[in-house]
Amino acid sequence: MDYGHSDTTTAAPVTSPPGIEHHPLPLSVKIVIAGGFGAGKTTLVGAVSEITPLSTEERLTQASIGVDNTDGVQHKDGTTVALDFGRITIRDDLVLYLFGTPGQSRFWFVWDDLALGALGAVVLADTRRLADCFPSVDYFERRDLPFLVAVNCFDGAQRYQPDEVRHALDLEPDVPVVLCDARDRQSAKLVLVRLLENLIRTRSGQRR
Amino acid sequence: MPFPPTHEPADWAEADSGRVVRPYAITAGRHTPDSGSEFHLTTQVSSVAARRSTPRTATPEQIKIVHLCQDRPLSVSEISAYIDLPINIVQILLSELLAEDLIVIRSPDLHHDVPIATLEAVLNGLRAL
Numbered sequence: 001m002d003y004g005h006s007d008t009t010t011a012a013p014v015t016s017p018p019g020i021e022h023h024p025l026p027l028s029v030k031i032v033i034a035g036g037f038g039a040g041k042t043t044l045v046g047a048v049s050e051i052t053p054l055s056t057e058e059r060l061t062q063a064s065i066g067v068d069n070t071d072g073v074q075h076k077d078g079t080t081v082a083l084d085f086g087r088i089t090i091r092d093d094l095v096l097y098l099f100g101t102p103g104q105s106r107f108w109f110v111w112d113d114l115a116l117g118a119l120g121a122v123v124l125a126d127t128r129r130l131a132d133c134f135p136s137v138d139y140f141e142r143r144d145l146p147f148l149v150a151v152n153c154f155d156g157a158q159r160y161q162p163d164e165v166r167h168a169l170d171l172e173p174d175v176p177v178v179l180c181d182a183r184d185r186q187s188a189k190l191v192l193v194r195l196l197e198n199l200i201r202t203r204s205g206q207r208r
Numbered sequence: 209m210p211f212p213p214t215h216e217p218a219d220w221a222e223a224d225s226g227r228v229v230r231p232y233a234i235t236a237g238r239h240t241p242d243s244g245s246e247f248h249l250t251t252q253v254s255s256v257a258a259r260r261s262t263p264r265t266a267t268p269e270q271i272k273i274v275h276l277c278q279d280r281p282l283s284v285s286e287i288s289a290y291i292d293l294p295i296n297i298v299q300i301l302l303s304e305l306l307a308e309d310l311i312v313i314r315s316p317d318l319h320h321d322v323p324i325a326t327l328e329a330v331l332n333g334l335r336a337l
Contacts, residue, residue, distance in 0.1 A: 025252040025253075025254055025281050025312065025313070025314035026252055026281060026314070027314070027316065027322075027326065028250035028251070028252055028283060028314075028316050029250070029316065029322060029326065029330060030249070030250050030316075048337060054285070054286060054289035054290075055289055056249075056285045056286075056288040056289045056294075056295055057288070057294040057295065058294065058295045058296065059294045059295070059296045059297075080294055083285070085249075085285055085289075087283075087286070088333065088334070088337070090329060090330055090332075090333030090334075091329060091333065094326070094329055094330070094333070095250075095252070095283075096330055096333070096334075097249070097250050097283065097285070099249065099285075113248075113249065114249070116318045117248075117316055117317070117318025117319065119322065119327065119330070185337070189334055189335075189337045192334050193331065193334050193335055196327060196330055196331040196334060197331065199327055200324060200327050200328060200331065203321070203324050203327065204324065
């Protein structure tokens with residue numbers, strides 16, 4: 001095994017003492033799953049994750065949150081924000097994590113952590129409350145993080161055509177809009193497949 | 209920098225969102241990890257095989273982490289979820305474990321695009337689901 005050498009396919013150095021045996025460490029990548037409250041983020045993550053979605057907490061310092069922090073859980077030490085996430089082991093040396101954005105969009109500090117280094121994002125749109133995904137769309141546009149919009153088709157909700165959603169959200173033409181059922185593994189998988197296809201297409205089309 | 213107050217045994221009985229010991233008591237008052245910039249949400253952690261017998265000075269939380277990561281690598285987020293401690297606290301504990309050579313880590317490169325080959329590998333893996 002090569003310790004302390006960069007993996008040439010990923011350029012990520014492995015921090016380890018020379019000569020010490022350990023399990024080889026995979027490269028990790030992540031995709032952000034965003035959308036309004038109740039849009040189906042955790043449902044979609046759960047549909048494709050190999051583990052039941054887990055929940056972790058990020059603690060915010062007073063400096064990183066505004067005065068109105070009633071949406072986080074208050075502790076004496078500060079406010080913590082919960083994040084739901086799942087994982088998909090792609091290969092022995094490659095793991096994909098899916099992180100749901102916090103329930104309220106005001107925790108931009110946490111959004112920045114999620115978006116940094118992410119492959120891209122999925123914005124789940126709930127047609128019953130389409131405006132709820134405006135903040136997500138705005139955020140990823142401003143950060144220039146590639147994303148697509150997945151319209152979660154709830155039972156009984158009015159069916160929209162992708163073009164109608166595109167128009168309502170005022171999306172750039174290069175942002176894919178797909179329909180999905182976040183509860184369905186194959187449907188959720190296709191959302192992620194579509195995102196990756198678009199990332200590759202965009203990257204291949206760039207001239208350097 | 210002020211020292212945190214010591215914790216009397218009575219504090220253990222205090223209700224605090226389900227956690228008996230206040231998080232900063234777990235980290236002996238430290239608030240920032242030494243190499244915190246390496247412990248991202250998806251940084252991979254594995255225990256070092258030769259060091260599975262943890263030193264006597266290891267805290268219960270440190271021992272938990274070493275055991276958790278001995279069979280397969282886990283991300284910082286997964287460790288945080290499984291041992292039910294906030295990411296911030298876990299980052300401090302991991303930096304201590306790393307300094308003791310009890311774990312090895314692999315951090316993602318968050319500032320550069322992954323190679324297209326990696327995107328294609330992810331795509332193929334997703335298609336195979």
